[in-house]
Amino acid sequence: MVFASMFCCVKNSDRKEKGKKQLTWRIFSLKELQSATNNFNYDNKLGEGGFGSVYWGQLWDGSQIAVKRLKVWSNKADMEFAVEVEILARVRHKNLLSLRGYCAEGQERLIVYDYMPNLSLSSHLHGHHSAECLLDWKRRVNIAIGSAEGISYLHHHATPHIIHRDVKASNVLLDSDFQAQVADFGFAKLIPDGATHVTTRVKGTLGYLAPEYAMLGKASESCDVYSFGILLLELATGKKPLEKISSTVKRTITDWALPLACERKFSELADPKLDGKYDEEELKRVILVSLVCAHTQPERRPTMPDVIELLKGESKEKFSELENDEMFKAPQAAAADEISIAESSSDFISEEKDINRELITRSTGNPFIRVVMNDATNCCESIVLRPPKSLCLYRRVYRVPSESVFGICQFSTWEADPDASVMPVC
Incomplete structure (x- = not known):
């Protein structure tokens, strides 16, 4: 079975690490998770996607969990399940969703996480929490920096390095303090040492896909930087990556935002739900960083450590260079x-x-x-x-x-x- 053969690598790695630190995840029984979720009751359902459904649950000790249940078993689904469990078992960072455990019994495949009471960033920007306006500017900046630090850990500190491949607002979860937790590693790829990219089948979400990845299947850390740029712009503006402007036409968020940024009309880019309550310099910084991250040429994009430094305002010199970048100069009249x-x-x-x-x-x-x-x-x-x-x-x-x-x-x-x-x- 795919999962059994692949996940043994994690177990062997864990045995080596056991003397260094105690494992923070375990194997759950199907019976235990059925009891925790009231037999996967519809009232416990938190959300649903192509992979299946996520349920809220409560263990015998009172702790709350989220249980991701694969919809249909197949070799492909089993592989994605194995990849996600393996990667979650490898990584530990305050801005990456922690693995509580997993269950693989018969054709049931379930992943157990800590429950995030404030759900996803997407739910606050576009979903049923958006009307509550809980995301003030300070929280948004903290979410941006936290998400960037989680992705930076995957790119530069995990061994081997990891490309997420599905960075988007619905995959940034928020804990009780609105701290960001990057989630969903089902599409993630491990990058061998020395490799600049991997060529792979294209997976991800339309609107967040880097052009070179969507066109050529070339996945690299830079693809995640592009997706993060779209996410960052979404966070600042409150707009979706693709905006429907007629019954048959959609416009990308970058096509809308870049001309306004070139004209330095940053206030017109701010999410109206902020009601003008934001730091103007921080807004400008977030907008410019988001757009350079979403540059169509991968070599022009910054690395995630650079992004963090820019978002925190730690280098005035680097930000000045960014502000004067040719991409933010007023476009010449076209032929x-x-x-x-x-x-x-x-x-x-x-x-x-x-x-x-x-x-x-x-x-x-x-x-x-x-x-x-x-x-x-x-x-x-x-x-x-x-x-x-x-x-x-x-x-x-x-x-x-x-x-x-x-x-x-x-x-x-x-x-x-x-x-x-x-x-x-x-």
């Missing part, structure tokens, strides 16, 4: 041909309702890259556009399962488009 391409294909993420697919168009500077769902071939095609004169130059085809454009992609090689007017070397 007519460039405007027509950008307006038609690069500013928005469009949703084709009738075929239940996503038509994603995303500006990545020059060249422009479009990602288009071709329903006839059940493929996701990335098209490189080099404005102003050239049209479609190269195309890369992604084999995609029917349920999701950015689900599990198998990549083919680059193809020259026969309709292209110019054929440069890519």
